[in-house]
Amino acid sequence: MRILFAEDKATSARLLLPTLKKAGLSVDLARSGRNTIEMLRNYDYGIAVIDLHLPDMDGYTVVNSLRLLKISTPVIILSSLDQPEAKIRAFSMGADDYLTKPFDPAELVARIQAILRRSSGFAHPVIQVAELKLDLNSHTVMVHDQPVHLTCKEFSILELLVLRKGMAQSKETFLNHLYGGRDEPDIKIIDVFICKLRKKLQAAGASDHLISTVWGKGYILNDPKTKMFSLPSGPEIPLRAPIPEQQFQAAGD
Missing domain, CATH: 3.40.50.2300 (Response regulator)
Known part of the structure; x- marks a missing residue:
């Protein structure tokens, strides 16, 4: 975070x-x-x-x-x-x-x-969404009580999705969350991170619809109990904010 x-x-x-x-x-x-x-x-x-x-x-x-x-x-x-x-x-x-x-x-x-x-509406550090468990303190992720090994950036993306469950997050939001306006790569890198994250979670048994694509908005984490469908993503126009005076990056991949 x-x-x-x-x-x-x-x-x-x-x-x-x-x-x-x-x-x-x-x-x-x-x-x-x-x-x-x-x-x-x-x-x-x-x-x-x-x-x-x-x-x-x-x-x-x-x-x-x-x-x-x-x-x-x-x-x-x-x-x-x-x-x-x-x-x-x-x-x-x-x-x-x-x-x-x-x-x-x-x-x-x-x-x-x-x-x-x-x-974010959570009283306990361990947040569960269907079969997914995310521990905000220990930075561990489990699916069906089996550990899922994520990179730092993959965890950061999942953490943001979990804390804002049910709300679509734009690619620009993820980019800012990961890099903060400093040495940002192309925004398409978010699609790569999401793809790898989905594969790891699904390989552990998570629902295919745990992370859904919202056309023109980005990505959303939803409870598979509520039926949702992934839609093809469309072009996005990134909004850029001024780069801050100074930044310290305290977490990296």
């Missing part, structure tokens, strides 16, 4: 990268409040982790601006302030969580994973 980290001290962000990478998270870095808002307007992130003290505006203003713009991306505020008033203000502005410095990186990861699950 791709997340945005708003922190003007690059060193602080880099210290967290190994833990975030191990958890299967890809991180883009924003150095200012203005850059944070712009990136969240143009890119699809699972969550934003925002330091309370940014050089051009505080985290309260950033969160409030996001909510006024109808941007509903979950937000975790990081701050050295441990006063109840600071936390109450953050929550009243629209923050979803508040973590006091110093903190254990593993705790941040646990909070991120919990919010990602809740925002």
Whole structure:
């Protein structure tokens, strides 16, 4: 899952990268409040982790601006302030969580994973769709209780499909999810990833219609109990967003 980290001290962000990478998270870095808002307007992130003290505006203003713009991306505020008033203000502005410095990186990861699950309507890290089981914490996939070995990018695609089950995801969304506007290959690579993913899942006994093609939209993960048919894909016009100031890729293939 791709997340945005708003922190003007690059060193602080880099210290967290190994833990975030191990958890299967890809991180883009924003150095200012203005850059944070712009990136969240143009890119699809699972969550934003925002330091309370940014050089051009505080985290309260950033969160409030996001909510006024109808941007509903979950937000975790990081701050050295441990006063109840600071936390109450953050929550009243629209923050979803508040973590006091110093903190254990593993705790941040646990909070991120919990919010990602809740925002997608799941309370448990193990998500089951028919015969498919996906563990968001251990990054394991099972079909009929047998493990399916996926590459990092294949898992990222399946994770996005599972968390947004029933909603068609465009190829552009997958491309942004995997590469974040940085060194992106041709958009047809998504068809290749989906094809390989389908073959691995079907070889393990998953339904042929677990992942369906939606013409002009992309791909969708559906429950085979609901009868759905794959349709031939048509041409898509990719929409490009500006490349962010700086990005850190914390998960790769």
